[in-house]
Amino acid sequence: MDSSDSIYEDPQRLFEAMTAGNPNLPVPVFLSFPEVKLAAEQYSKDIFTAQRELVKIIDHYVETLIKRWLKKTMAQRQKVLTSASPGIPLTHRPDFWAIRKESPAQLRLGTQYRDHWLLPSLNQEDLSKPRNLLLFLRSRARNPPGLFVNADANSVHVGHTARAVIPPYLSGYTMLLTGQNTQDSYGRMLAWDEDDEAFDMMSRGTGLQPGEGLEILEIQQRKMQFLLKCVKVILQDLPLNELDLPNSPVPAQILLPVNSSDWPSLTQEIEEAPYKVQDALNVDRLRPFIVARRNEAEDYIWSLREDPSYFHEVVLEWSEHRQERLLTLRGRSHPVLHQNIFWQRVLSNVVADAYVDFLTWHLVLKAIDHLIHIKSEQANQTLPSEELADNFAQGWAHFEHMVEQFIKGPMGKWEVGMVSSPPLRQHYVREPQDPTSTRIKVVSKDASRKKGDHLLWLLEVFLQEDQLFLCGLENVCDELEREIRSNRASRERISPYIAKVISDFSLFGELKRQIGLATPGPRMTEFIEQEDKHAEYDEKTKLTSQIFSVLTKTDMKLAEVGTPLGKFNYPSNKRRTAASTHTMQKAEKNLDVFWTHVDDHCRGKTGETIHEMLNGILEDRQLQRTPDWVEHDPKAQHSKGPSDPDMELSNLQR
Numbered sequence: 268m269d270s271s272d273s274i275y276e277d278p279q280r281l282f283e284a285m286t287a288g289n290p291n292l293p294v295p296v297f298l299s300f301p302e303v304k305l306a307a308e309q310y311s312k313d314i315f316t317a318q319r320e321l322v323k324i325i326d327h328y329v330e331t332l333i334k335r336w337l338k339k340t341m342a343q344r345q346k347v348l349t350s351a352s353p354g355i356p357l358t359h360r361p362d363f364w365a366i367r368k369e370s371p372a373q374l375r376l377g378t379q380y381r382d383h384w385l386l387p388s389l390n391q392e393d394l395s396k397p398r399n400l401l402l403f404l405r406s407r408a409r410n411p412p413g414l415f416v417n418a419d420a421n422s423v424h425v426g427h428t429a430r431a432v433i434p435p436y437l438s439g440y441t442m443l444l445t446g447q448n449t450q451d452s453y454g455r456m457l458a459w460d461e462d463d464e465a466f467d468m469m470s471r472g473t474g475l476q477p478g479e480g481l482e483i484l485e486i487q488q489r490k491m492q493f494l495l496k497c498v499k500v501i502l503q504d505l506p507l508n509e510l511d512l513p514n515s516p517v518p519a520q521i522l523l524p525v526n527s528s529d530w531p532s533l534t535q536e537i538e539e540a541p542y543k544v545q546d547a548l549n550v551d552r553l554r555p556f557i558v559a560r561r562n563e564a565e566d567y568i569w570s571l572r573e574d575p576s577y578f579h580e581v582v583l584e585w586s587e588h589r590q591e592r593l594l595t596l597r598g599r600s601h602p603v604l605h606q607n608i609f610w611q612r613v614l615s616n617v618v619a620d621a622y623v624d625f626l627t628w629h630l631v632l633k634a635i636d637h638l639i640h641i642k643s644e645q646a647n648q649t650l651p652s653e654e655l656a657d658n659f660a661q662g663w664a665h666f667e668h669m670v671e672q673f674i675k676g677p678m679g680k681w682e683v684g685m686v687s688s689p690p691l692r693q694h695y696v697r698e699p700q701d702p703t704s705t706r707i708k709v710v711s712k713d714a715s716r717k718k719g720d721h722l723l724w725l726l727e728v729f730l731q732e733d734q735l736f737l738c739g740l741e742n743v744c745d746e747l748e749r750e751i752r753s754n755r756a757s758r759e760r761i762s763p764y765i766a767k768v769i770s771d772f773s774l775f776g777e778l779k780r781q782i783g784l785a786t787p788g789p790r791m792t793e794f795i796e797q798e799d800k801h802a803e804y805d806e807k808t809k810l811t812s813q814i815f816s817v818l819t820k821t822d823m824k825l826a827e828v829g830t831p832l833g834k835f836n837y838p839s840n841k842r843r844t845a846a847s848t849h850t851m852q853k854a855e856k857n858l859d860v861f862w863t864h865v866d867d868h869c870r871g872k873t874g875e876t877i878h879e880m881l882n883g884i885l886e887d888r889q890l891q892r893t894p895d896w897v898e899h900d901p902k903a904q905h906s907k908g909p910s911d912p913d914m915e916l917s918n919l920q921r
Contacts, residue, residue, distance in 0.1 A: 278438045295436040295478060300456070303437050303477045307454035310484035314412050315450040317491035321408045323510050324498050332404075335501050337397055344395040351496035356383050359392040362425040363746040367721065374431050384426030385482075386489060388541035403542040404494055410544055411448045412487050418545040419486045420479065421783045428737035435478035441469040442480030454484055472785070533773060534752075537745055540777075545784050550638050553781060556774055557632045564625040565886060571621055572862050573890045575854035576837035583832060586613045588684035588764050590707040593697035601707070602700055607826040614825035618865055619818035620680070622877060626811040627673050629884060631778070634666045661795060667782045668800040669807070670775060674740070677771040681729050684768065690760040694723065722750055722757040729772070741776035741783075748773065814880060817872045818865075828857075828864045848896040855892055 279297050298306075325332065339347070348355050358364050361383035369378060378384060394400050407415070426432035440456045447453045456477060457465035468474030475483070499507060533556050570577045586592075591601040591609055603609045641659045686695040686709050698708040725747045728734045735743065747769060751757050761769070805812075837854040838847045866876040878885060 278436060293430045293433045295433050298435045298437050298478065298481075300437065300440065303435075303440075303442075303481060304456065306481055307442065307456070307477075307484060310481070310488045311450050311453040313488045314484070314491050315453070317488075317495045318408060318412070321404070321491070321495050321498060324495075324502065324507055325404065325408055327510055328502055328505060331505070332498060332501060333401065336400065341395055344400075345391050347497055347500045348391050348394055350500045352389060352493050354382060355394075356390045357392065359390055359749045360387055360742070360746045361390050362387045362429075362431075363742075365431065366425070366429065369431070371430070374429060378431040381432065384429065384431040385423060385486060387422060387425070389490070389493060393538065393541075399539060399542050400497065402539055403490075404498070406542060406544045407491060407494055412453065412491075413445045413447055414544060414546070415487065416444045416475075416483055417784045418541075419483050419490075420475075421780075422541065423482065423486070424739045425737075425742055428739075432482070434476070434482040437477040440477050441465040441474035442477045443468070443474055444480055444483060445473060454480060533770075533777065534748060537741075537748070537773065537777060540780070550635055550642075550781060553777060554632075554635050554639070556777070557628060557635055560771075560774060561625070561628040561632050564621075564628050568621050568625055568885070569888050569890075571617070572858070574837070575835040575851075575858045576839060578858055578861075579832050579835040579837070582613060582617055582829070584762075584764050585617050586610070587689055588680075588687050588762070589613065590683055590687050590697060590709055592687045593692060593695055593707075593709060595699055596696045596712075599699075601697065607830070610826040610830045611822070611824070614829045615819055615823060618825070619815055622818070622881075623676065623811055623815050625885065626808075626814070626881075627676060630669065630807055630811070631673065634662070634669055638662050638666060663782070663785060664795040665800060665803050668804055670778050670782065672804055672808075674772075674775050677768050677775070678729065680768050681772075684764055685726055685730070688762045688765050690762055691723070691726070691765075722747075722754070722760060725750060739776075739779075740772065741780040744769070744773040744776040810880065813873065814869075814877060817869050821868070821872065823865065823868045825861070825864070828861045843896075845896040845898070848893060851893045852895075859890075 336344070336347075356364065361380070365378070365380040365383040368380065382389070394403070423432055427434075439459050441459070441462075442454060442456050443452070444454060447455065457468070457474070459466045465474065469476060536552070536556070571581060572578075586609075589609070589612070591604045594600060601609075638659065641662055644658075685691065694712055695709050696712045698710060700707065725743060728738055728743050751761055751769075834857045835854050837851055839851060841847050866878075869875065869877050869880070873880065878887070
């Protein structure tokens, strides 16, 4: 074998050759098979030993454990956490905290905050809350470690992309974790030249590159030992070493404090996710949020058609989040600002977005329900297991592609609206407008100030495709929500328009997190070809594309019926008089004229109004309109004479 061939037999030489062309390529530590095998066996032993001891303690003292933890103050809980792990980070998402502390150049020399990157869920801010540590104990003590492989692997995404954490490397073997439920089998390895399925298992994501497997084993060992130490600190006065192993490997149930609200909260779901059982098949957990979002989009359409003041408010809000609002560096306004063409753009975008947004979440809900249906068939075994597995994998692949495409909707609104949002507009300027193009170029006005502006840095990550990929949409949303929630100054810089887009990002982020649980990181092979994904997506979104095209690709001349906005003045919050009633009815009539114009335009292009196109999808409702004013006769009011309380009471009792 010549030297050109032998380089592929030597991973270390291969990486050296690759880094010669790309010096920034992370180089792992190269381990031998005996080193990996020994480390995997030790990690597995530590994990299962800690779990058995945890089960033993919980089985005997579960009520005492829960009672003591819930009675502790915040400071006392933090003391438990720091006793179990003296260096445990203070804040939620310590990996994002570390991003601000270490530059790429520093990371190439080695991070000083490895645990911040490797174990972001181990932090005082989250675990000192009443429910999270109990959730953590319940999930990890009651379930085999293989159930958490994908979640633990994906939790290091930011550390990997920042190159702060680099898994070691061993070629020629595949490590098995998922489905290996005993200490001896957990972390076992298959040689590629001895097992025909070994490499394919790694390619599909059902097996792991041994170095990545070691990293997951370390994460799980650290988490299990941390939980065991927490329990021992909480119960330190009890004879824990004298307990016998329980008869059953399943510990007593850990009851959690009841939520303060019966309504599901996406924020709480995101916050608690790292401490729960995270199963890729459990798409049911997100269904309530998708239903709520679809219903919200439906209500939004009808509010725009029914309420002139709401319509006025929405149009004004959209107009304030247009890049035409930005000044140039010399302080000049955009040439079309306040002209009919400007309002045409605003109004057509308001109308098109309302219906596309509704159809987006309607299709997401249908896809979720399809996956839930396949899962129920699996549970009932109505079809052969292989056919059911293939059906779910196909549905999952199409769902993943759909989510990726639908994210482009809020992303488009973000690109236009974030930089022009009134509280953030001061940081950006518009380049002089090219008279031959409608494209607007926006640049940062004060890049140097952003280094210490964490909120602005997070907001701009969404504008940079490479940075968003490296950080992960769901992770950026998680950190952004914490920043807004915990910092009043940051909250005041977020307009309601931008808050709505962030809310959509968060829901899509959770969908992406759920999708990511299917495999530990990106797959090397795809179950369905990209062409098939695109064809399926195009078929499902045919109606959406048609409506979007009709509402945006042709000039509806909406400025003629939608401006000036003063025509939608609607004094519904004032005392009703003949004058106010007339004003309200006039505004309602103007709004009806606007939507009739939209419907007539669509009928002229397609033969149907929008709502006729959406028959059976969008709920039909009767618009509420203000009745005519009726003058009351003051004399008739006084002719009734003094009231008789007994007579009034008898009338009420009839």
